[in-house]
Amino acid sequence: MSLQTALDAVADPVRRAIIRELAGHPDWTRACGTFDLPVSKATRSHHFAVLREAGLIEQRDEGARRFNRLRRPEFDAEFPGMLDLILNERPSAG
Amino acid sequence: MSLQTALDAVADPVRRAIIRELAGHPDWTRACGTFDLPVSKATRSHHFAVLREAGLIEQRDEGARRFNRLRRPEFDAEFPGMLDLILNERPSAG
Numbered sequence: 001m002s003l004q005t006a007l008d009a010v011a012d013p014v015r016r017a018i019i020r021e022l023a024g025h026p027d028w029t030r031a032c033g034t035f036d037l038p039v040s041k042a043t044r045s046h047h048f049a050v051l052r053e054a055g056l057i058e059q060r061d062e063g064a065r066r067f068n069r070l071r072r073p074e075f076d077a078e079f080p081g082m083l084d085l086i087l088n089e090r091p092s093a094g
Numbered sequence: 095m096s097l098q099t100a101l102d103a104v105a106d107p108v109r110r111a112i113i114r115e116l117a118g119h120p121d122w123t124r125a126c127g128t129f130d131l132p133v134s135k136a137t138r139s140h141h142f143a144v145l146r147e148a149g150l151i152e153q154r155d156e157g158a159r160r161f162n163r164l165r166r167p168e169f170d171a172e173f174p175g176m177l178d179l180i181l182n183e184r185p186s187a188g
Contacts, residue, residue, distance in 0.1 A: 003183045004107060011101045081175015089097045 001055045006079055009054035014039055015047050016086050019056065022070040023087050031065040095149045100173055103148035108133055109141050110180050113150065116164040117181050125159040 010016055014037055021035060032048050039047070048068070051057045055078075058069045075083055104110055108131055115129060126142050133141070142162070145151045149172075152163045169177055 003110075003179060004105075007101060007105045011098075011105050013098060016097075079179055082179060085097060085173055085176060 001078055003079065005054050006056070006075075006082065009050050009056055010082065010086055012047065012050075014043075015051055016089060018047060018051060019070060019083070019086050020089070022057065022068055023072065023083075027069040028060070028067045031067050032059075033065065095172055097173065099148050100150070100169075100176065103144050103150055104176065104180055106141065106144075108137075109145055110183060112141060112145060113164060113177070113180050114183070116151065116162055117166065117177075121163040122154070122161045125161050126153075127159065 010019070017037065018035060022030060032044065035044070037044055037047075048057070048059065048066075052059055056071060056075055058071055059066050061067075072083060104113070111131065112129060116124060126138065129138070131138055131141075142151070142153065142160075146153055150165060150169055152165055153160050155161075166177060
């Protein structure tokens with residue numbers, strides 16, 4: 001995983017919102033469809049795919065639902081401090 | 095300074111190269127023109143401006159030269175860990 005890929009993944013505020021929401025729940029309890037995001041379904045799928053490809057999340061399908069896990073320990077080991085910056089971010093109104 | 099602004103500033107590999115080079119030299123010893131960067135002069139100026147506007151560097155003019163300081167302690171205080179990730183990055187060949 002390159003720093004460039006990681007930075008590109010977290011540069012988007014919607015993706016940071018997904019990360020924060022996943023961090024607030026136990027692993028594998030949140031399906032993609034349960035996130036309240038201000039984007040279309042296709043865009044939502046894109047954001048989850050970018051996070052997965054960057055190694056920030058892991059996904060598995062159960063029936064029609066796709067569940068997620070934040071790869072927090074793995075990411076913390078690779079890029080110390082980066083997730084904490086995101087989790088401590090106070091989202092702007094915009 | 096918002097996390098979004100900071101992430102946008104460091105998302106570019108040329109800007110990360112500038113940051114690393116500044117970190118390796120004493121404050122105010124490096125003028126913009128002395129950086130060996132694979133970009134045009136206008137693009138170089140743009141990159142320095144983005145870093146300055148994000149609060150990552152400080153600049154002052156002496157004659158025809160513009161000297162730089164990495165605002166390392168200020169940035170470390172605001173976004174702990176982010177600069178270290180950049181300074182520890184092994185730049186790719188690309």
